[in-house]
Amino acid sequence: MADTIAAPATSDRNTVRVDLDTRSYDIKIGRGLIETAGAEIVSVLPGARLCVIADKTVAGLHLDAFSTSLDAAGIVHTVLTVPAGESTKCFREFERLCDDVLATRLERGDAIVALGGGVVGDLAGFVASATRRGMAFVQVPTTLLAQVDSSVGGKTGINSRHGKNLIGAFYQPVLVLADTAVLDTLPxxxxxxxxxxxxxxxxxxxxxxxxxxxxxxxxxxxxxxxxxxxxxxxxxxxxxxxxxxxxxxxxxxxxxxxxxxxxxxxxxxxxxxxxxxxxxxxxxxxxxxxxxxxxxxxxxxxxxxxxxxxxxxxxxxxxxxxxxxxxxxxxxxxxxxxxxxxxxxxxxxxxxxxxxxxxxxxxxxxxxxxxxxxxxxxxx
Amino acid sequence: MADTIAAPATSDRNTVRVDLDTRSYDIKIGRGLIETAGAEIVSVLPGARLCVIADKTVAGLHLDAFSTSLDAAGIVHTVLTVPAGESTKCFREFERLCDDVLATRLERGDAIVALGGGVVGDLAGFVASATRRGMAFVQVPTTLLAQVDSSVGGKTGINSRHGKNLIGAFYQPVLVLADTAVLDTLPxxxxxxxxxxxxxxxxxxxxxxxxxxxxxxxxxxxxxxxxxxxxxxxxxxxxxxxxxxxxxxxxxxxxxxxxxxxxxxxxxxxxxxxxxxxxxxxxxxxxxxxxxxxxxxxxxxxxxxxxxxxxxxxxxxxxxxxxxxxxxxxxxxxxxxxxxxxxxxxxxxxxxxxxxxxxxxxxxxxxxxxxxxxxxxxxx
Known part of the structure; x- marks a missing residue:
């Protein structure tokens, strides 16, 4: 049916449902989603407080807009930053983030948000899977690689001295927001x-x-x-x-x-x-x-x-x-x-x-x- | 029905099925199960290699019998020991065990065995959940507390400086062997x-x-x-x-x-x-x-x-x-x-x-x- 193939990309078309029984969730895709992230998150997690984990590079580019959007939706949140780069996916950062998330007194119904590329998504996802044996998790991938690959499917993890991604969990997010406008500034x-x-x-x-x-x-x-x-x-x-x-x-x-x-x-x-x-x-x-x-x-x-x-x-x-x-x-x-x-x-x-x-x-x-x-x- | 209540405890009666869809498993309960553990494990995990995690106290009491049973069943296995006591449930031991398990080159279909009380079960279970994002896991609880509580239900974890069991995973074993004879030597x-x-x-x-x-x-x-x-x-x-x-x-x-x-x-x-x-x-x-x-x-x-x-x-x-x-x-x-x-x-x-x-x-x-x-x- 040619008209289906040629249909314009509307916001409805750009929601992908990941169908995993009780762990099903939506991936929303579109320009400017970071500006409306607060409202999107409230609709999925009403009343939840957030801990946002971002790498320093992404925080410099997108944290202000993201944080403003959360404030506008009345979402109480704290921010934890990690160094950019693959070496951040290590036991030391895993331990530090778990402890720092617990220090914010988040409860099980609250959520951890990964704002960044694959490194932050993998690390923050593993932290979300393990802290209090599993907190709600939201992905806001800011690279094309993270949007089409690492943020989909629930693989989270860190690296071991024996190899990459050898320690981690299969852990699904409750929501993924892929803002395709942020890719304009991607190298x-x-x-x-x-x-x-x-x-x-x-x-x-x-x-x-x-x-x-x-x-x-x-x-x-x-x-x-x-x-x-x-x-x-x-x-x-x-x-x-x-x-x-x-x-x-x-x-x-x-x-x-x-x-x-x-x-x-x-x-x-x-x-x-x-x-x-x-x-x-x-x-x-x-x-x-x-x-x-x-x-x-x-x-x-x-x-x-x-x-x-x-x-x-x-x-x-x-x-x-x-x-x-x-x-x-x-x-x-x-x-x-x-x-x-x-x-x-x-x-x-x-x-x-x-x-x-x-x-x-x-x-x-x-x-x-x-x-x-x-x-x-x-x-x- | 009085005859049901009065029926003798046979080996069949003493298998409890934990019904969790694709993650269902049996808990077998009886005297002397450590001596037949190898055969029990082979029937559930044919061909799997094992990494046995035990605390030093339990290893001194029961490892010989357990290891002999694995050898008799032709199961290739290595042993990792941890200090006895609650302080073992920490990030440092978690990291060390994950790395040591990887060093043994176990693959995803292989298994980690917890031989000990609740501390070893919680720690080894979290290691099993995280290593290669999830390896098969067998519990051989050696205390009454572990047999009736911590080995049932899939809660695993370690302690954080913010509290006990705050970091971990819900992760089900594939088999639990509760040898009630080992309780004879329990204080x-x-x-x-x-x-x-x-x-x-x-x-x-x-x-x-x-x-x-x-x-x-x-x-x-x-x-x-x-x-x-x-x-x-x-x-x-x-x-x-x-x-x-x-x-x-x-x-x-x-x-x-x-x-x-x-x-x-x-x-x-x-x-x-x-x-x-x-x-x-x-x-x-x-x-x-x-x-x-x-x-x-x-x-x-x-x-x-x-x-x-x-x-x-x-x-x-x-x-x-x-x-x-x-x-x-x-x-x-x-x-x-x-x-x-x-x-x-x-x-x-x-x-x-x-x-x-x-x-x-x-x-x-x-x-x-x-x-x-x-x-x-x-x-x-």
């Missing part, structure tokens, strides 16, 4: 990084969406209603998968398309974001997943080229050689992949594809073939 | 402390059970089949309440009969176990809850005396004056009660009773009446 590199996840949703399960992205990506970057549409469709795609497999027992692994290779790349550069940010790793990883699928005879070179064309058009890196500096050898990459928490009982699981929109979970991939493939890619 | 004071919770189940919702306890308590202390029966009926009582209200939104609060006063007493003596252990606080708190209910005209003095008679018969303390040393004044107690995490939106919630087996949740109790009542009890 282009961060916007692109988030876009890698947007493209992933098309590639893994929705060929129509990928078609639409090829046509509309410039408007998405420019901030038109297409941006809201892209965020909403991405959230819906993830929400559908999460609703079917909340605890990642099976199909939720599809969301890792491009991530097995991507995580290994991030680890290989020691998470130095000057060299590689998450979405860049996903972009290169997505390319590798398609090239590896082609190597296995699952797709043709035309499909590989089409993905390559789109990712390069938006300015994302697609080759291992696009990463500045030295990379380790194929054997080291395989060690890193084997240590990834998505390893199940020692066998290697990869997300492969039979075509655009047709990714699938392949368990028990032969490590020798992957090693050979990586060797060629590292020394072309 | 009598600890056995009595656990018994206070057993009596509580009768008092809060099952008058027949309380009748039965009055007749059979000596056999329970001596270790006959009545002990298994008492543990099973206690677990069943708690399981029924937890199944109806897993996240403590309402009726689960009934389990706090005697605990509002009891917790305040433990806090008032700074958790010095030389002066007061948990079950002793519960016993005195249960007495106070009945006396306060009588003061409000809800029950008669005969009921108060009957409860008094049973608790003193088994050797539990029942009066504030039974606690050695000085106690703070009534106002200080009220401050402590107000800080308790079970406070909801500033109003005081107490568990009161209309008779043996008929406890109920009363919200919005007037603090002035409680203060007056406590003053009289402190200075009789």
């Amino acid at each position: 282009i590199r961060d916007f692109r990084s988030g876009y890698a996840e947007v493209a992933k949703y098309g590639l893994l399960g929705d060929a129509d969406f990928f078609d639409w992205l090829e046509v509309n990506w410039k408007a998405i970057f420019a901030g038109g209603p297409e941006r809201d549409e892209a965020v909403a469709r991405s959230c819906q795609a993830k929400a559908d998968i999460v609703a079917a497999d909340e605890l990642e027992a099976g199909q939720r692994a599809l969301l890792n398309l491009g991530h097995t290779f991507g995580h290994a790349l991030e680890s290989a550069v020691s998470y130095e974001t000057e060299r590689l940010v998450h979405g860049e790793g996903v972009s290169i990883g997505t390319m590798l997943a398609h090239e590896f699928s082609a190597r296995l005879g699952l797709i043709g070179e035309d499909t590989v080229m089409r993905v390559h064309r789109h990712l390069t058009a938006v300015g994302l890196p697609v080759r291992l050689q696009d990463i500045p500096g030295q990379l380790p050898g194929a054997e080291t990459f395989m060690d890193i992949i084997a240590q990834d928490k998505k390893v199940s009982r020692g066998s290697l699981t990869f997300i492969l594809t039979r075509g655009i929109g047709h990714a699938f979970v392949e368990k028990g991939v032969d490590p020798a073939i992957v090693t050979e493939f990586l060797k060629e890619k590292l020394e072309p | 009598i004071r600890d056995f009595r402390s656990g018994y206070a919770e057993v009596a509580k189940y009768g008092l809060l919702g099952d008058a027949d059970f309380f009748d039965w306890l009055e007749v059979n308590w000596k056999a329970i202390f001596a270790g006959g089949p009545e002990r298994d029966e008492a543990v099973a009926r206690s677990c069943q009582a708690k399981a029924d309440i937890v199944a109806a209200d897993e996240l403590e939104a309402g009726q689960r609060a009934l389990l706090n009969l005697g605990h509002t006063f009891g917790h305040a007493l433990e806090s008032a003596v700074s958790y010095e176990t030389e002066r007061l252990v948990h079950g002793e606080g519960v016993s005195i708190g249960t007495m106070l809850a009945h006396e306060f209910s009588a003061r409000l005209g809800l029950i008669g003095e005969d009921t108060v005396m009957r409860v008094h008679r049973h608790l003193t018969a088994v050797g539990l303390p029942v009066r504030l004056q039974d606690i050695p040393g000085q106690l703070p004044g009534a106002e200080t107690f009220m401050d402590i009660i107000a800080q308790d995490k079970k406070v909801s939106r500033g109003s005081l919630t107490f568990i009161l009773t209309r008779g043996i087996g008929h406890a109920f949740v009363e919200k919005g109790v007037d603090p002035a009446i409680v203060t007056e009542f406590l003053k009289e009890k402190l200075e009789p």
Whole structure:
């Protein structure tokens, strides 16, 4: 039905319901939502007091507007700030925030709000899950990556010395407010990084969406209603998968398309974001997943080229050689992949594809073939 | 049906099913279960590797037998020990254990086992909930208190400088093995402390059970089949309440009969176990809850005396004056009660009773009446 596809992005269209039984919640998407956040939160949590957790960078940009909106709605709130950056996702900050939240005397019906990107969302979500064994939690993601990925699905956590996100909880928010206007001030590199996840949703399960992205990506970057549409469709795609497999027992692994290779790349550069940010790793990883699928005879070179064309058009890196500096050898990459928490009982699981929109979970991939493939890619 | 009541405690009768949808699990109760633990665990978690967390005291008494049983069942396992005592439930041990579990390279389908009392169960359960965002968890409680209370219902956690159990998760085990023979070596004071919770189940919702306890308590202390029966009926009582209200939104609060006063007493003596252990606080708190209910005209003095008679018969303390040393004044107690995490939106919630087996949740109790009542009890 063409009229449905062409319908304008209204505020109703841009509410995505995440359907998880008693833990269901809405993701609201639109320009200027931070200015109306107070009213949105009151409607879901009447009478609740809030503790807002923000990183210092985001606080400088958006806290005034957010706080004003809470005041206007009569919401009593306190603010806790954390340093920006991945190293904030640690036990020390977790302990400090739990204690600081308790010091504000919030009760179980009160709420913790994450105002920021993925780091703040993951950390504050874990704090919300653990303090008083679970307080209400609201996400206000301020990066494209957080809006389309980390704020959807309830994964929260911190890093251990053994790896990223190894300590945490599956814990759902009661509300997510994705203000797409805040993305206007996001550095282009961060916007692109988030876009890698947007493209992933098309590639893994929705060929129509990928078609639409090829046509509309410039408007998405420019901030038109297409941006809201892209965020909403991405959230819906993830929400559908999460609703079917909340605890990642099976199909939720599809969301890792491009991530097995991507995580290994991030680890290989020691998470130095000057060299590689998450979405860049996903972009290169997505390319590798398609090239590896082609190597296995699952797709043709035309499909590989089409993905390559789109990712390069938006300015994302697609080759291992696009990463500045030295990379380790194929054997080291395989060690890193084997240590990834998505390893199940020692066998290697990869997300492969039979075509655009047709990714699938392949368990028990032969490590020798992957090693050979990586060797060629590292020394072309 | 008299034949049902009189039926002997067989192994089948002593399995309690905790009915929580996809998180349902069995509690098995009986003498010698530690010797057959390996076979029990394999049947629930085939192929899983284990990380056993035990406190040093329990490890000295029961680890050899437990480990032998795991070896006999072919279960690969490692052991982590923690110091005995409440101070072990802290952020530092939580972090250390999460890291140590990760270092053993356990995967999501593998399991963490708590071998010990409530401290180890609470701490190891929180570690299991958080490591890799949730690993399988098995409880092997070795105190009466842990068997009838803390191992049932999925509450896990650690203490914060702001109070006990303020950081944690609702996280259900996949299996609980309550070996009632290990209670033979439990110090009598600890056995009595656990018994206070057993009596509580009768008092809060099952008058027949309380009748039965009055007749059979000596056999329970001596270790006959009545002990298994008492543990099973206690677990069943708690399981029924937890199944109806897993996240403590309402009726689960009934389990706090005697605990509002009891917790305040433990806090008032700074958790010095030389002066007061948990079950002793519960016993005195249960007495106070009945006396306060009588003061409000809800029950008669005969009921108060009957409860008094049973608790003193088994050797539990029942009066504030039974606690050695000085106690703070009534106002200080009220401050402590107000800080308790079970406070909801500033109003005081107490568990009161209309008779043996008929406890109920009363919200919005007037603090002035409680203060007056406590003053009289402190200075009789």
